[in-house]
Amino acid sequence: MKIFETTLRDGEQAAFIHLEPRQKADIAASLEAMGVDIIDAGFPAASKLDWEGAYAIADATNFVQLSVLARHIPKDIKAAYSAVKHHIDRTRLATWVMPYELYTRHAFDSDIHRRIINSSRKAVSYGRDIFPAVQYYLVYSGNRDKYFLSELACEVADAGATCIAIADSQSTMNANSLASLVSFIKESLPIGVDISIHCHNNMGLAFANTVAAINAGVNQVEATIGGIGDAGGNTPLEQILAYASYFEKDNPLFECGCRLDSLYKIAFDLSKLTGFQFASNQPFVGLDTFSVETGIHHSLAQNIQNTTFDPKVIGRNIKSTVGRHSGLTGLCDKLQEIGVDTSSINFHILYSKVMEAAETEGTVCNDTLLRLVKEM
Template sequence: MEIFETTLRDGEQQAHLHFTAVQKGAMAALFEELGVDVIDAGFPAASAVDLDGVRHIVDRTDAVRLSVLTRPIKKDIIRAKAALQGATHRSRIATATRPFDMMSASGIGAAQARRKTIEKSTRLMQEARIHFREVQYYVICAGSRDVAFLTNLCASVAEAGATHIVVADTLSTTEPDSFGALVRDIKAALPPDIVLGVHCHNQLGLSLANTIAGIEAGATQAEVTIGNTGDGGGNAALEQVLAYANYFAAADPRFANRCQTEMVAEVVDAFIACTGMQFSPNKPLIGDISFLIETGIHQAIPSDIMRHAFHPETIGRRTEITIGRHSGISGILEQLDKMNLRPRNINQQLLYQRVMHAAQKTGTVPNRKLGQIAKSLMAGADVE
């Protein structure tokens, strides 16, 4: 599975999320170190800032492949090639045509619209291949289109020169079973040398599941962003796809990748520093408290069971315990152990009561206060 990292282009389409050109270069360097296969460097025809961002990414990376998005216009393709000057040997263009086939529902009009989509798309691929060795065609709004037509369209653009075809669930209109079936049908219509990718949006929270379904159905490229960033519901999350590949699919060659997953936390921290964006504190894997445990039921899970759980160290994080109103005596004693303050031969019920009393005001008990409570009991005032 190749990782196509699109935070710096599609992720930046999220409202209020912006990078400077210098920040894009710095983030691209980190993505290359992480081990992604392709960096979506931007949309150079969109603005001078986007163009400058692509050039900074070229300057700050060495070997990772770089892709740029263009409109289906020759002048955009020429500008994209110029933006990637110095990285021609590792560059790719990604583009699509308008889905004319979606503009007429039935009859002669529908047939003409489908023919127009294929004709425009094949001409676009032919023009793009004049300037780029790698050409990626996006099948946008894939979940809302006729499957038989899409297989015909994909076979046509492959014959016209596309090297990569990406099935994009642009509007989050598919669920895993139907998305997997669609990818499987398109895969069967393509020559074996064509790379098939998936680009899944997250409006209904299914981007990870759909990405997994797509890879299992034969796609070999996954498009991702940090933290599900992107327009609307965002995209499949880089950290979630890598965590799934590492934990659930470690023995599945379809999910093997080059990424050093232990760098994920570092990359996310750099992203936050660049953008000022704050994720929900309990956002899976990357939220501030996603590995912070307060509840007694979780603090008391035996270690021989916990060893089967996902280890946050895999992505550069670690599990922490906090003591509060929802903690149990097991968690309190474990935390005191970590503080080298575990009291011996004391009334554990009294310890628990005092900790709960301390937690009434603020909900949690800082380690300093927890230590004071333990030391007061260890002093002998309440020895059993």
């Protein structure tokens, strides 16, 4: 699967997230080093800063493919070209036409459908005169007639589109319905046209829907670091990559060239640049995702631990904490972690004192643990 990383365009649409061109360039360089296939460099016609951001991303990268978004209007497409023309050989245009049939009472109006098809074909054909590749978005896919979407996909492919992106723009599909739509559209497309999946997460289904779409035949996945994006966000990149490495490591549908060990650092840098805080228990990127307090998890047998996901894969470590839910094993592990020689400690006495402290402190801090050890 190809990874289309859209943090710097769709991800930045999240409320309160604003990146300067230099910041986008730094993140793009990290994403290229990580091994993503395509970086979404932005929507150059949207503003001067967006144009400068796309330009900076192109200059900061060397070989990763770039995508620039433009409406089907020639002046937008020209603006997109002007931002990346110095690297045009590795750039694609991404475009779309609004689903005008959804704005009327007549969703199956053949005249509206024909106008959408004609406008789409013109945009793709014009884009292919300038760009080596064009991606066309089937926006609001979950709200539209599948037969029309299939016809539209075939028309733009005939006009020169190299990739068709199925976008569940309003999170109106589940895994079964999305997989069915992917299969339906894929059957009608000529061999050699890529199919991309772009899921939003308003219903919390973006990850599951993306996995279903991969199994149904898409070969490009659009995702953002931490799932950031407008409203409910997008498919989280780290979840897809971790899932692929753990559950699908022998499945060719999920093969990709990304290095996972820099994932957390990129997420941490993004959070620092934007001020955006991931939920503390958000899978893989949350501050406390790999913090363990409960005794049953502290005392897992090694053969069980060896079969679980290793956080080192994404550049993280398990962090032990001590509180009311901890056992002796967790207490011992924590003391060794903070450099205490545990060979002569009476753990049953110390454990009682620690549990007394936990009644008021909740999670017992390192300073308290060290004090209790000295007082024994």
